[in-house]
Amino acid sequence: MERELLKGNTPTMILAVLCQGPLHGYAIAREIERRSDNQLKFKEGTLYPALHALEYDGWIKGQWETTSQGRKRKVYTITQAGHAELKRRHHAWTEFANVMAQVIGGEPHGQQG
Amino acid sequence: MERELLKGNTPTMILAVLCQGPLHGYAIAREIERRSDNQLKFKEGTLYPALHALEYDGWIKGQWETTSQGRKRKVYTITQAGHAELKRRHHAWTEFANVMAQVIGGEPHGQQG
């Protein structure tokens, strides 16, 4: 999958996943990979900074928990503001996808300018 | 229009426009704006470096010409390799757009991990 195409969409995908329920970082990455039929690979260098930024902006909230196996992990929950942000980003993506279709799929036009 | 969403798609749009016929830089920018119903604004800092990179990669070819008004401009033509590259990029974009739809538009799933 083309690296640059992903740019700007990582937070949107994370919010979309968390919209279905709280998950910890590692599970979020796995869930995005699952939803994309393994076409997307979510790396640590992408995931964790993105989560921290989302929490800093108040769109998600992290809570440390310990599993029965004694392993610590940080479970993230989407906030009210996060839901609004997701809606806004979802809309922006749809708009952009439409524009792209218009530009790269556009019909022929008069040659020179 | 969201700035980050554009990332990586600029060369694709330029190739798509040139696919319809040769144009000089300034006209390419105006054409992309026209096709996007002015939702996209193409700035010089984005346009010219992108054109130079495309020419360096051999996907477009620039040719200086002088108009009847005596104004010089560089007219770009898409190459054979450029057509192939456009096809590849067009495909990559479609794939990515589908993946995005799957991830952010996905149906509900079992909560916790």
Place this chain on the structure above:
DNA sequence: TTATTATACGTCGTAATCCAATGCATAGCA
């Protein structure tokens, strides 16, 4: 015991990209 894999968190540096700001030059118009 030792090695490997999976889980789970994180940081840092590099590369890629968009764009605001700035610059140069020509042309038409008020």
Place this chain on the structure above:
DNA sequence: TGCTATGCATTGGATTACGACGTATAATAA
């Protein structure tokens, strides 16, 4: 003389993805 449009270009800042690396626990295999 100023303003706007055309037409080219560079530079530096900001944002982003990710490879590489580091830490730690647990299960599985040799």
